[in-house]
Amino acid sequence: MSTPETTFWQPATETMSRDRLAAWQWVKLRKALEHARTNSKFWATRIPDGLESLADFQERVPLLYKKDLVAAEAVDPPFGILPSTDPVAGVRFHQTSGTSGHTPLRTFDTARDWAWGVDMWCAALHAAGVRPGQKGCVAFGYGLFMGFWGMQDALSRMGCTIVPTGSMDSVTRVRLIVDQGIEVLGSTPTYAMRLLETAAELGIDLATESKLRIIVTGAEPRSAATTRTLTEGFGARVFDFAGMTELGTVFMFECPSRPGACHIIEPGVVEEVLDPETGRPAGYGERGVRVMTGLGREGIQVFRYWTDDVVVKRPWHDCPCGRTWDFYDGGILGRSDDMRKIRGISVTPVLVEDVVRGFDAVAEFQTVLRTDGGLDKMVLRIEPRPGADQAALAAGVRDAVKRLIGLQPEVRLAAPGELPRFEAKAARFHDERDR
Known part of the structure; x- marks a missing residue:
């Protein structure tokens, strides 16, 4: 008792x-x-x-x-x-x-x-x-x-x-x-x-x-x-x-x-x-x-x-x-200093992670914010698990981010083991935009 x-x-x-x-x-x-x-x-x-x-x-x-x-x-x-x-x-x-x-x-x-x-x-x-x-x-x-x-x-x-x-x-x-x-x-x-x-x-x-x-x-x-x-x-x-x-x-x-x-x-x-x-x-x-x-x-x-x-x-x-x-x-x-504005939409690392981790076929991922032709864009690098349908996975992640966050990212596939792994705090979110 x-x-x-x-x-x-x-x-x-x-x-x-x-x-x-x-x-x-x-x-x-x-x-x-x-x-x-x-x-x-x-x-x-x-x-x-x-x-x-x-x-x-x-x-x-x-x-x-x-x-x-x-x-x-x-x-x-x-x-x-x-x-x-x-x-x-x-x-x-x-x-x-x-x-x-x-x-x-x-x-x-x-x-x-x-x-x-x-x-x-x-x-x-x-x-x-x-x-x-x-x-x-x-x-x-x-x-x-x-x-x-x-x-x-x-x-x-x-x-x-x-x-x-x-x-x-x-x-x-x-x-x-x-x-x-x-x-x-x-x-x-x-x-x-x-x-x-x-x-x-x-x-x-x-x-x-x-x-x-x-x-x-x-x-x-x-x-x-x-x-x-x-x-x-x-x-x-x-x-x-x-x-x-x-x-x-x-x-x-x-x-x-x-x-x-x-x-x-x-x-x-x-x-x-x-x-x-x-x-x-x-x-x-x-x-x-x-x-x-x-x-x-x-x-x-x-x-x-x-x-x-x-x-x-x-x-x-x-x-x-x-x-x-x-x-x-x-x-x-989340952290107030982690929030980023992308084409007027507020985005945080946890928000992206919650969407991407909804796909069991994703082994690891990385988010990169860049400037292309004067416009902000989000690039998602995803590393598929062995045996995953890569084309379907990329399309699914892209559509889910668009539907749940409001941005359509560019999804790029990474080779097995290509993306870094972390023992301490992860660094998956990179803002490389022109300042």
């Missing part, structure tokens, strides 16, 4: 009233602001005196952008004037991936920072059904990108067995998943798709030949079509998680009680949703951009950070799980 003690990682914080949660957040935020204002040269000039409430904080503290953090670090690399704690106390060093074209942001965590961040991961993994004694594999490169490092340590803290695969290729990973009886897998959605493709090439059906039951994906938006493919291919429940190097950990996880409901871990983060045009708060059910404030880090702190993540927030009681944390419906829907 399910009880709060078995359902929730920390029942007291996951089921507290909204009034008590808001009070909890303000106590933690007030301490974090005082620490930052006293010890960080950067924050000393941005945090005003006399903040009296969370609403006062949101009204008077200016928004923070990636360029602000990069500029602050450039004063005296690697961390510049950002730290609120002497970097010598750091036990971890990480940096952002830089895939969005920005200069990578470098960051460090103290022992207390890392313990807090891992606990946030534990809450998320426990919600997904991870329990002591399970075998876990985190399929990532074990490099400077923070990515799934927190998941790795959280699985260990929860009493799971970790099977490391950092130096392995996809073939070796697939065989290890089967041979070792891996039950929990973490990776980007793109790389999970690559593992399915590799398994098919090896003649392995992971849905029937493996013990996988929980797939945790993150680091990039995931389309509905990709979710269906992963769920069927692995024969496992696929959960959407999201974190940020700027925060130092995961901030949301998909709830098993309502697919697509990604609860915000609100004891550790304050999340605003703002209209990107007016800057005013967006209400429940309204699309806007996430603005994030971290509550648990002492080394490098972030307040009111404009993330560019597009979300729709809904109230906690719309999910039947019993948590009192609000959630993002569908998780991260």
Whole structure:
């Protein structure tokens, strides 16, 4: 029988009233602001005196952008004037991936920072059904990108067995998943798709030949079509998680009680949703951009950070799980800085992926925006699976994009293995138009 003690990682914080949660957040935020204002040269000039409430904080503290953090670090690399704690106390060093074209942001965590961040991961993994004694594999490169490092340590803290695969290729990973009886897998959605493709090439059906039951994906938006493919291919429940190097950990996880409901871990983060045009708060059910404030880090702190993540927030009681944390419906829907106008039509990478992934015969794809004769055009390069009717596939993809997005792309076929595969964040969307 399910009880709060078995359902929730920390029942007291996951089921507290909204009034008590808001009070909890303000106590933690007030301490974090005082620490930052006293010890960080950067924050000393941005945090005003006399903040009296969370609403006062949101009204008077200016928004923070990636360029602000990069500029602050450039004063005296690697961390510049950002730290609120002497970097010598750091036990971890990480940096952002830089895939969005920005200069990578470098960051460090103290022992207390890392313990807090891992606990946030534990809450998320426990919600997904991870329990002591399970075998876990985190399929990532074990490099400077923070990515799934927190998941790795959280699985260990929860009493799971970790099977490391950092130096392995996809073939070796697939065989290890089967041979070792891996039950929990973490990776980007793109790389999970690559593992399915590799398994098919090896003649392995992971849905029937493996013990996988929980797939945790993150680091990039995931389309509905990709979710269906992963769920069927692995024969496992696929959960959407999201974190940020700027925060130092995961901030949301998909709830098993309502697919697509990604609860915000609100004891550790304050999340605003703002209209990107007016800057005013967006209400429940309204699309806007996430603005994030971290509550648990002492080394490098972030307040009111404009993330560019597009979300729709809904109230906690719309999910039947019993948590009192609000959630993002569908998780991260895309990024405001990823949206492109093509002949007056707004297009995002996830929108294209959702259409293309609806065709099982597509092994991989790439979107390129170009200028031809003064006009914008979309070129879709698709790599068919072996045995596919290539002409029919190209026509089907072209017609589907035209019908569902409103643009007729030029579809070009790629040879098997020609298009790049990705282990971390995918880079399938390229804007090469004349500026």
